[in-house]
Amino acid sequence: MKQKLQAISGELKTQFKILGSCVIVFWAVFIVNKFLFGSRLNTLGILPHYLIGLRGILFAPFLHGSFYHVAANTLPFIVLGWFVMLRNIKDFYFVSFMSALIGGVGTWVFGRPNSVHIGASGIIFGYLGYLLFRGYFERSFVAIAISLIIIITYGGLIWGVLPTRSYISWEAHLFGFIGGIVAAKLLAPKT
Secondary structure: OHHHHHHHHHHHHHHHHHHHHHHHHHHHHHHHHHHHOOOHHHHHOEOOOOHHHHHHHHHHHHOOOOHHHHHHHHHHHHHHHHHHHOOOHHHHHHHHHHHHHHHHHHHHHHOOOOOOEOOOHHHHHHHHHHHHHHHHHHOOHHHHHHHHHHHHHHHHHHHHHOOOOOOOOHHHHHHHHHHHHHHHHHHOOOO
């Protein structure tokens, strides 16, 4: 029993370190960008339809336009990211990668011309897609229960995939969400 508790404690510490490190990077990049570069690093985001804009697939998740933007992304990133890594920490890395890649490429291809897309919300929507569809693809009691918890607590986020406000990258939300669904399908146990 003691060994099991130590293992769980060690796992929680590792999860906390990973999520905490990511959040520290988000905030550090925001502060440095804002106060040392006058937010000029935001031009490294995804620039749809321009070849140079593809670099944003790598940089966009770490860039945020305002204090409110980075603050609004922090809690959902921590909560949904933690739910993603509950079964296996490797899932967190894979879902993050797929959400950033598919979300970034989709935004680059279908994004509004003359726009710059930044923020971690594409990855957050990837976590949402993964968690909602993991229950569907996996069909285990635990996965379905987690999907239901996510629907109840974060289901309202789904409206973010629709073009509601011009300053919100619904494209990153939509394609990040699709990236999460693809990750859920790929990580589902083969039967």
